[in-house]
Amino acid sequence: MRRIHGFLLLLFALAFIPPTRADDRVLHWGGDAEGGAPFVEADPSDPSKLRGFDVEVAEQMAKGLGRTPEFVQVSFSDIDQSVQRGDFDIGMSGVEDTPARRKMVAATIPYFEFHEVLTMRAEDRGKFSTLAALRGLRVGTLGGTIAYELVLAAEKGAGVICVSYDDDVHPYADLRAGRLDAVLLDNIIAARSMRRVPGLYTEPRPVATGHYIGVLASGNTALRDRINDILRARMRDGTLERIYRKWGIWDAYQPAFFAGTLKEQENARQAAEHGSAMQNLDVVFRYIPALLRASLITIVLSCAAMALAVFVGVFIASGRVYGSAPVRALLTIYVEVVRGTPVLLQLFVLYYGLSSVIRLPAFLAALLGLGLNYAAYESEIYRGALEAVPRGQLEAARTLGLTEAQVLRLVRGPQAFRIALAPMTNDFVALLKVSSLVSVITVIELTKQTSIFAANIGSWVVPGILCAALYLVLSLPLSRLAGRLENRWKAATE
Amino acid sequence: MSILTITNLRLRRGEREILRGVNASVAAGELVALMGLSGGGKTTVLRCVAALETFEDGVIDVGGVVLRPGPQPPRGTIRELRTKVGMVFQLHYLFEHLSVMDNVTLAPVQVAHKPRAEAERRALDLLDALGVAHRRNALPRELSGGEAQRVAIARAMAMEPPLLMMDEPTASLDPARRGELGETLVQLTGTGRTLVVTTHDDDFARDFATRVVILAEGEVVEEGDPREVLTHPKHEATRRLLQSARKADNG
Numbered sequence: 002m003r004r005i006h007g008f009l010l011l012l013f014a015l016a017f018i019p020p021t022r023a024d025d026r027v028l029h030w031g032g033d034a035e036g037g038a039p040f041v042e043a044d045p046s047d048p049s050k051l052r053g054f055d056v057e058v059a060e061q062m063a064k065g066l067g068r069t070p071e072f073v074q075v076s077f078s079d080i081d082q083s084v085q086r087g088d089f090d091i092g093m094s095g096v097e098d099t100p101a102r103r104k105m106v107a108a109t110i111p112y113f114e115f116h117e118v119l120t121m122r123a124e125d126r127g128k129f130s131t132l133a134a135l136r137g138l139r140v141g142t143l144g145g146t147i148a149y150e151l152v153l154a155a156e157k158g159a160g161v162i163c164v165s166y167d168d169d170v171h172p173y174a175d176l177r178a179g180r181l182d183a184v185l186l187d188n189i190i191a192a193r194s195m196r197r198v199p200g201l202y203t204e205p206r207p208v209a210t211g212h213y214i215g216v217l218a219s220g221n222t223a224l225r226d227r228i229n230d231i232l233r234a235r236m237r238d239g240t241l242e243r244i245y246r247k248w249g250i251w252d253a254y255q256p257a258f259f260a261g262t263l264k265e266q267e268n269a270r271q272a273a274e275h276g277s278a279m280q281n282l283d284v285v286f287r288y289i290p291a292l293l294r295a296s297l298i299t300i301v302l303s304c305a306a307m308a309l310a311v312f313v314g315v316f317i318a319s320g321r322v323y324g325s326a327p328v329r330a331l332l333t334i335y336v337e338v339v340r341g342t343p344v345l346l347q348l349f350v351l352y353y354g355l356s357s358v359i360r361l362p363a364f365l366a367a368l369l370g371l372g373l374n375y376a377a378y379e380s381e382i383y384r385g386a387l388e389a390v391p392r393g394q395l396e397a398a399r400t401l402g403l404t405e406a407q408v409l410r411l412v413r414g415p416q417a418f419r420i421a422l423a424p425m426t427n428d429f430v431a432l433l434k435v436s437s438l439v440s441v442i443t444v445i446e447l448t449k450q451t452s453i454f455a456a457n458i459g460s461w462v463v464p465g466i467l468c469a470a471l472y473l474v475l476s477l478p479l480s481r482l483a484g485r486l487e488n489r490w491k492a493a494t495e
Numbered sequence: 496m497s498i499l500t501i502t503n504l505r506l507r508r509g510e511r512e513i514l515r516g517v518n519a520s521v522a523a524g525e526l527v528a529l530m531g532l533s534g535g536g537k538t539t540v541l542r543c544v545a546a547l548e549t550f551e552d553g554v555i556d557v558g559g560v561v562l563r564p565g566p567q568p569p570r571g572t573i574r575e576l577r578t579k580v581g582m583v584f585q586l587h588y589l590f591e592h593l594s595v596m597d598n599v600t601l602a603p604v605q606v607a608h609k610p611r612a613e614a615e616r617r618a619l620d621l622l623d624a625l626g627v628a629h630r631r632n633a634l635p636r637e638l639s640g641g642e643a644q645r646v647a648i649a650r651a652m653a654m655e656p657p658l659l660m661m662d663e664p665t666a667s668l669d670p671a672r673r674g675e676l677g678e679t680l681v682q683l684t685g686t687g688r689t690l691v692v693t694t695h696d697d698d699f700a701r702d703f704a705t706r707v708v709i710l711a712e713g714e715v716v717e718e719g720d721p722r723e724v725l726t727h728p729k730h731e732a733t734r735r736l737l738q739s740a741r742k743a744d745n746g
Contacts, residue, residue, distance in 0.1 A: 391588075393584060393586060393588035394590060394591065396547050396584070396588065397582075397584060397588035397589075397590070398590070398601075399547070400577065400580075400581065400582040401577070401601065401602035401606065401650070401651070401654060402574065402578070402602055402606040402607075402654060403601075403602065403605060403606060404570075407605055407606075411605060412592075415592050416590075416591060416592050419592065490592075
């Protein structure tokens, strides 16, 4: 027994040892290679290697520290949490300088100045020089960024419609396709997209200014300070300028930014890192209406998708039970294809894949995607339930003169529904949560809003609890209602 | 006048020949007991008449509606057949999700398109006559076996078919209940109804049937006045049937 206890204790202890990367010869740096050029991208001539200006800045840091750089892939929105956990020493790939971020992690001095710029279709050139000029129009951006905050503020102030994306490529494609009227993002991203997507125009006057920084775990200020020294030295000796010029991102703003950064008193910045706790609480309250609105989207989308799934599912099930051989074969193919492929893929195909044929609004695409996907699952439940109704019930109905359609509508259907209720409730509760996938096609529902919230305040604790509570509030009454119905019917049939 | 004529009815399922040329005729107003050992084909004959089974050979004529061998008869024939013959199943098969009243009124409202109020009045009369009116709001699972049987009779009677078939109505009843059922069936024939009832119970047949038809191994082996046939059986199968009934009684 004691041995087992010892073993368990050991396991327990191991589970709590943080996964540190305390290797003094390697600088682990985290970034998102999906962000692509010119930040970090796989080298087209050798995809096992990386290139980009962030790659070269990281190399400079490693060199200054006397270490070798080693890249760790991390999703862009998780960089702060990941570095805090100790997955790597420093995170950097277009990481923006925000007060919230400075509060959570140890931030380096900024090493690049960028501008938030508006991109529009070439034919709209000159029409929108500010966000305010876009009243009533749709502006896309990358969720959880400074640009997103700006568009969100403009939604309240200037009445623009904010459309959030999970990546910085699709907004420009949607702009060209007419789903958006403008995109607000970093000038580097805008310039890159202008090269890829024809027929766009970017307003040169910036909407706002921001900086890229490196982030380290909050306890790791010693390494941060050494890196700051290296960054300043590379600003002074022109190394950073050379890198930026190489990647075509050196512009007229950088010299002044460099000069300012080198002069700036480090102390002032350090002081700013310790904001008051009150401010945090304020942020929480500021996000509650957004979370409630997102819950509404989740519940409306789930209910509508479920209604569609039930409606289509009933037809598929009836077709598979009563239909002719070709009808049955077609419906079987539908069910197998839909059940056999990821709903994420189906949403992408519906929204982006079909956009050249039919341009579905995001909410409608989400509703159709989820509804038609769940219809396949529902139809299987109904088919099983229809087949579970005893034959005697059907024969009794037939001998009374009911037609086959009446037998289905008046006897078989109602009895099958009682059998199907429990698995249906189960599916609906599942759908409520699966609906969070639709954020990939720009619908901001509860989970997405929570992750934006979490990214902004730099913590998942409060947003996570609020989000979980809201999901429970949505799903519990439903399970209880279904449970009560089931009990009533069970009491009646036992 | 014959309301049901079965001529040379043959039915096989796979290798098994279940009916090997059944011939029978039922006149209006009769109460015919169809008897035989289990597996003799009694229930199958009823199911063929109700067009719940297809058959290989022979002709069934139910009050002018003619069923022939082959696949399901056309819809029009089925519809007409349903107005001629009703059926009470051994296990009743009341609609589990409907109350007693709704079980009885379903077909009159949905098939005969009677106004609901009228259908309910008629249903209440039927349930009352059968002694189960007080159970009109109950669900099938709440009924005793005898109550469920009487509701099933009411449900079939609500469509007023001239011919009513009952599969093993005596199987789950004690002797007192059996007597009550017999009285009820005799009353029904009094109102011009014709009944065909399958049963194992020779006492029941003797007491209430106007005629008995003995079925053995897919054939009619003997028929006639119940007292005569069941007291002086001519055929070996009839004797075996009576022996097995005695054993069951003593056991």
